[in-house]
Amino acid sequence: MMGISVKGSIEKLETYKPNFGKSNLDNLIRLSANEGALGTSLNAIKALKSFSTNLHRYPPQVSEDLINAIAKRYLLKKARIILGNGSDELISIIAQAFLDTKDEAIYTEYGFLQFPQAISIAGAKGIIAKDNDLTANVDNILSKVNERTKVIFLANANNPTGTFISKDEVIRLHSSISSNILLVYDAAYSEFINHDEYIDGSSLVEKYDNVIMLRTFSKLHGLASLRLGWGYCSQYILDNLMKVRGPFSVNTAAMVAGIAAVEDIDFQKKSVAHNSKWMGWLERQLKLLNLSFQKSLTNFLLIKFPNQKKYNAQNAEKFLANKGILVRGMSVYKLQNYLRVSIGTAKENTTLINELKIFLENK
Numbered sequence: 001m002m003g004i005s006v007k008g009s010i011e012k013l014e015t016y017k018p019n020f021g022k023s024n025l026d027n028l029i030r031l032s033a034n035e036g037a038l039g040t041s042l043n044a045i046k047a048l049k050s051f052s053t054n055l056h057r058y059p060p061q062v063s064e065d066l067i068n069a070i071a072k073r074y075l076l077k078k079a080r081i082i083l084g085n086g087s088d089e090l091i092s093i094i095a096q097a098f099l100d101t102k103d104e105a106i107y108t109e110y111g112f113l114q115f116p117q118a119i120s121i122a123g124a125k126g127i128i129a130k131d132n133d134l135t136a137n138v139d140n141i142l143s144k145v146n147e148r149t150k151v152i153f154l155a156n157a158n159n160p161t162g163t164f165i166s167k168d169e170v171i172r173l174h175s176s177i178s179s180n181i182l183l184v185y186d187a188a189y190s191e192f193i194n195h196d197e198y199i200d201g202s203s204l205v206e207k208y209d210n211v212i213m214l215r216t217f218s219k220l221h222g223l224a225s226l227r228l229g230w231g232y233c234s235q236y237i238l239d240n241l242m243k244v245r246g247p248f249s250v251n252t253a254a255m256v257a258g259i260a261a262v263e264d265i266d267f268q269k270k271s272v273a274h275n276s277k278w279m280g281w282l283e284r285q286l287k288l289l290n291l292s293f294q295k296s297l298t299n300f301l302l303i304k305f306p307n308q309k310k311y312n313a314q315n316a317e318k319f320l321a322n323k324g325i326l327v328r329g330m331s332v333y334k335l336q337n338y339l340r341v342s343i344g345t346a347k348e349n350t351t352l353i354n355e356l357k358i359f360l361e362n363k
């Protein structure tokens with residue numbers, strides 16, 4: 001007898017599996033999810049504590065106050081901002097809104113995992129553009145464009161590699177594609193980036209209707225648990241994404257905390273300074289340990305381990321897990337020799353390096 005069956009494109013998918021460990025979070029050093037090292041802005045926590053009434057009410061469909069706060073903080077036009085239940089939701093609804101089963105969407109070889117996931121769920125065909133040295137490559141992306149291409153997904157800087165492509169390369173990519181291809185420019189880590197050659201994509205959005213920039217409150221703003229992301233795009237994209245988005249997908253707590261977080265410039269400055277200080281420190285320590293890594297502009301580092309049984313990435317991941325340190329294995333990205341490690345607190349970073357030293361000395 002025939003039973004129910006999911007779409008073929010879903011059947012082949014793997015459920016997303018973060019490395020969060022099984023034990024109580026308080027006993028763990030969690031460097032596996034690129035979360036904010038300094039926690040959350042105290043102003044955001046205060047705002048959340050004073051918010052407790054009216055839980056029986058649905059949230060507003062659109063939080064004008066949060067949109068105004070984002071527009072003010074990032075000097076953007078409020079009419080172009082769309083909120084989502086994390087930028088993950090925005091990635092999904094972009095795929096659902098813009099991709100049909102006959103369409104193709106391009107993503108980069110080591111690009112963020114949610115891109116191929118969202119493309120498959122939408123039932124479209126994902127096309128991989130090869131990276132060069134774990135970095136997106138514009139010529140390789142352009143070589144995959146054809147008349148079926150509807151969307152190009154690019155995370156800049158990218159997770160899990162931490163690498164980025166320059167402003168000139170982003171502009172070259174955009175100017176080489178036709179205006180009926182949507183460029184999804186995911187700038188989740190842009191607030192950590194201070195580099196002359198980087199662009200966050202907002203200027204492209206303001207000039208062209210076929211670009212959407214994605215941002216998140218999960219990294220710099222330390223609100224990953226509340227699920228809050230936003231996009232910056234043309235009216236056409238925004239109106240159509242709102243048709244697909246769950247009507248109340250952004251909850252009231254996220255709205256309240258989001259406003260306080262985005263206005264807390266001091267906390268943001270502290271977090272960026274902490275990140276760059278400890279990124280430099282980790283780079284120096286890894287060099288001393290003879291471990292190579294990708295230069296990263298984000299709040300995490302992709303570390304390469306020797307391809308020898310004893311010192312390989314899988315054994316390092318297990319060793320660290322036994323010490324209560326969670327890092328991200330990369331086999332799902334087919335980067336078996338690598339581990340991705342988020343920048344943590346001072347104590348977490350020093351504990352990580354001390355344990356890595358012990359692991360590598362344990363010959």
Ligand SMILES: Cc1ncc(COP(=O)(O)O)c(C=O)c1O
Nearest residue numbers: 086087088155159188216218229
């Ligand atoms: C490149 C990139 N885009 C999007 C996201 C998802 O962010 P959110 O927590 O807002 O869904 C992440 C999270 O790791 C990411 O690395």
